[in-house]
Amino acid sequence: MFEATARNRRNQSVEGGFRLLFLWMTCMLILPVVLILGVLIYRGGPAISYEFLLTPPTDGMTAGGILPALIGTVWLVVVALLASVPVGVAAALYLSEYAPDNRLTRAINLAIINLAGVPSIVHALFGVGAFVIFFRFGTSILAASLTLAIMTLPVVIVSTRESLQTVPRAFREACWNMGATRWQTIRKVVLPNSISGILTGVILEVSRTAGETAPIMFTGAVFFSPFLPQSVLDQTMAMSLHLFVIQTQVPNVPEHVPFGVALVLISMVLAMNGLSIAFRVYLRGRKKW
Amino acid sequence: MNAAADRRDLSWWVDKVAQILVLAGGLSAIVFIVGIFLFIGREGAGFIFEGFSLREFLLSPRWTPTSNHNPTFGALALIAGTASVTGLAMVVAVPFSLGAAIYIGEFATGRGRETLKVLVELLAAIPSVVWGFVGLSIMNPLIVRVFDAPVGLNVLNSGIILGLMAAPIMTTIAEDALKAVPDTYREAAEAMGATRWQVILKVVLPAGRNGLVAATLLGVGRGFGETMAVLMASGHAVNLPTSPFDAVRALTATIAAELGETAEGSEHWQALFTLGIFLFLVTFTINFLADVFVRGGLPGRRRRGRRPVASANP
Amino acid sequence: MVAGQDQAAAAPAIDVADLAIRYGGQLALAGVTLQVPRNEIFGIIGPANSGKTSFLRAVNRMDLLTPGMTVEGSVSVEGKEVRSWRNAYALRRRIGVVFPLPVGLPMTIYENVALSARLRGTRNRSDLDVIVERCLRRAALWDEVKDRLDSLGSLLSGGQQQRLTIARALSQDPSILLLDEFSIAVDPVTTMRIEEVLAELRAEMTIVMVTNLVQQARRLASQTAFFLTGELVEVGETETLFEGGARDERTTAYLEGKFG
Incomplete structure (x- = not known):
């Protein structure tokens, strides 16, 4: 009896020890990022001003602001979304609402996993080979955005499919039994009840797209351009590439400038991600059935 | 009456068209994957069928594509660079993300658990160019100071950065794998008097083994394919590394650094696309294997296909 | 054509011959031959997993939307083989279905009942108003929800959702109504009200009522079929079966509550 108790106590402390170890490991993953964010804010914060955000760079990119890069990123993201959201939602609808459990479906799933897993620089090579050269879009927003769109397609597909699947099958059955076609069922019941979840995924995609660098390096983003893009066939600056350029390619950039650019970029990305997460939490709390 | 009702009306045709359109959307994923292979292959073809020697590519460490008299295209040093950085990253990421997955999945509860999951998700959102920037401007001086190294851009720097980058996705997949272990297993073990830790060690981890392997594979794939962070933090020297303080150059970084300065269609250009094909094939294999493990089967065992909602019970 | 129409008018509401249903190769129901006369309530009884629901799904061609489900034999609705319909959706529009668990769609009460008309292209608000009120009244739900149609x-209670489901089925203006154990999730009072509704509807449509309550079949059905483990044991006049006139002793045993 007493022995058993002693053993229990030892087990208790072993368990407590492991619990602490795992907590420590979790913190070790999160802590560096908190520190990095702190450093970025501390050293990049002073660089940020209205002037920084709203003027083009000057003096060989060692001074001035980041306006063309900001606007360029917006262009790239918007065009990429226009291309990827319809295709991604269609693919998710197929997989969730139509696809039988067969080889084709498994092939599509495997293709999606690989689109997400192929290195970004390989997507860049594809963009160069297909859009810049073969389709003759040249290095342009169009080519860069299409490359980004294909790269982030899995994000839309996976998140859309997940939110479609939160709509219970009973609702679909009820509609089908009334004589509604599959498409009518999707339009009247499935989409209205998953649209906010889809939107969450789209916001997530915005955040992914805005931060990518490698896929746009050779397809449409340029180191420096004093002009704002006027059409999708123009080249453009972009925030992510700008950070890379002023940090590695341009001499004598004052230190606070790259920190400022990094801070703006990561703020954009995290804000979008946070928005997506907040939206999801809000949706989870609001039940319609 | 029946005959009149049995018409293919507008909604029937709309439904057919919609079905074809969404099928096209689904097929597009396959088209893109095949397209990636074909278009990169098309650019690299000239080199693959003429100057290319698999022996030189895999066994020679000499990557001198811009040499005037005798350009060589040995990728061994680049492969070694990628492998060393990825390897170190896994040394960092595997234990920590497994630990984090166990903590989040088995110990944390309620609000704390949700918060940790959100934080992990935010980690995954940090763009790779920002990580590269961190490696260059924060880790670099740190390594120089702590280890008294001449330069801080090396395997150590990029390995740690890459480990931190790969950890979130590995944590998420590993936690999913642990969550997929049925609660009845845990309850059965607890009913026999096992402690929480014994349950995890003896029941949960073995049962979730496939998912954990998949998480590691995806982490390797991520590290293998990471570009900007490795480009900025690894020192970028073609080199067979012998210590963590050596600078190396990765496959991905080579493409990113050289493609912009290469004439379209030249042998060098084609060689870079050949590197791309190599990367594509390796990551395709890794992802395929990870998918096999995620589906819970070693090859040979029957796969548990993900069934679409339309055929799943509510 | 005229002859064909006469023939169709004379045909039973549902005529099934040698029906067999499989899921992924596994037999769920076999050897079913029966006829459901028009404008009657036809009861189907039997324990769980007897193939009762599968039978209903074969009638309105839900096999098209159920992966792995295959149907052999013939099923005719009003004289026309269901698999010869080019537009299965049009077939389903003529057949109302009520499920074991009530399914109120996540839209307003009004839209739930107006949905069928809208799908057929009715846009006029006053037409929809008429349909919604009529169907809700007939389903004995109007008085409870008329002030909160929006x-x-x-989010209605189970009993109300079940009557909403019936109102929605009625809004299709069906000639056949299939009810699948509608009282499972409904309180006894609501069950009685729905039974009254069904008794009235009999004059206008054919009702096939799968039920787990043998007394419910006795109260409502003029003919009753007994399904057991994927097989049709027998069909007969309800009164005959209940008065001890069953040909098969398993039917008698089931009706006396010896198993099930």
């Missing part, structure tokens, strides 16, 4: 149908 609230969500999926």
Whole structure:
């Protein structure tokens, strides 16, 4: 009896020890990022001003602001979304609402996993080979955005499919039994009840797209351009590439400038991600059935 | 009456068209994957069928594509660079993300658990160019100071950065794998008097083994394919590394650094696309294997296909 | 054509011959031959997993939307083989279905009942108003919800949702109504009200009522079929079966509550 108790106590402390170890490991993953964010804010914060955000760079990119890069990123993201959201939602609808459990479906799933897993620089090579050269879009927003769109397609597909699947099958059955076609069922019941979840995924995609660098390096983003893009066939600056350029390619950039650019970029990305997460939490709390 | 009702009306045709359109959307994923292979292959073809020697590519460490008299295209040093950085990253990421997955999945509860999951998700959102920037401007001086190294851009720097980058996705997949272990297993073990830790060690981890392997594979794939962070933090020297303080150059970084300065269609250009094909094939294999493990089967065992909602019970 | 129409008018509402249903190769129901006469309530009884629901799904061609489900033999609705319909959706529009668990769609009560008409292209608000009120009244739900037609149908109580489901089925203006154990999730009082509704509807449509309550079949059905483990044991006049006139002793045993 007493022995058993002693053993229990030892087990208790072993368990407590492991619990602490795992907590420590979790913190070790999160802590560096908190520190990095702190450093970025501390050293990049002073660089940020209205002037920084709203003027083009000057003096060989060692001074001035980041306006063309900001606007360029917006262009790239918007065009990429226009291309990827319809295709991604269609693919998710197929997989969730139509696809039988067969080889084709498994092939599509495997293709999606690989689109997400192929290195970004390989997507860049594809963009160069297909859009810049073969389709003759040249290095342009169009080519860069299409490359980004294909790269982030899995994000839309996976998140859309997940939110479609939160709509219970009973609702679909009820509609089908009334004589509604599959498409009518999707339009009247499935989409209205998953649209906010889809939107969450789209916001997530915005955040992914805005931060990518490698896929746009050779397809449409340029180191420096004093002009704002006027059409999708123009080249453009972009925030992510700008950070890379002023940090590695341009001499004598004052230190606070790259920190400022990094801070703006990561703020954009995290804000979008946070928005997506907040939206999801809000949706989870609001039940319609 | 029946005959009149049995018409293919507008909604029937709309439904057919919609079905074809969404099928096209689904097929597009396959088209893109095949397209990636074909278009990169098309650019690299000239080199693959003429100057290319698999022996030189895999066994020679000499990557001198811009040499005037005798350009060589040995990728061994680049492969070694990628492998060393990825390897170190896994040394960092595997234990920590497994630990984090166990903590989040088995110990944390309620609000704390949700918060940790959100934080992990935010980690995954940090763009790779920002990580590269961190490696260059924060880790670099740190390594120089702590280890008294001449330069801080090396395997150590990029390995740690890459480990931190790969950890979130590995944590998420590993936690999913642990969550997929049925609660009845845990309850059965607890009913026999096992402690929480014994349950995890003896029941949960073995049962979730496939998912954990998949998480590691995806982490390797991520590290293998990471570009900007490795480009900025690894020192970028073609080199067979012998210590963590050596600078190396990765496959991905080579493409990113050289493609912009290469004439379209030249042998060098084609060689870079050949590197791309190599990367594509390796990551395709890794992802395929990870998918096999995620589906819970070693090859040979029957796969548990993900069934679409339309055929799943509510 | 005229002859064909006469023939169709004379045909039973549902005529099934040698029906067999499989899921992924596994037999769920076999050897079913029966006829459901028009404008009657036809009861189907039997324990769980007897193939009763599968039978209903074969009638309105839900096999098209159920992966792995295959149907052999013939099923005719009003004289026309269901698999010869080019537009299965049009077939389903003529057949109302009520499920074991009530399904209020996550839209307003009004939209729940107006949905069928809208799908057929009715846009006129006053037409829809008429349909919604008529169907809700007939389903004995109007008085309870008339002041809150804009609230969500999926948040009604179980009994109300079941009557909403019936109202929605009626809004299709069906000639056949299939009821699958509609009283499972409904309180006894609501069950009685729905039974009254069904008794009235009999004059206008054919009703096939799958039920787990043998007394419910006795109260309502003029003919009753007994399904057991994927097989049709027998069909007969309800009164005959209940008065001890069953040909098969398993039917008698089931009706006396010896198993099930």
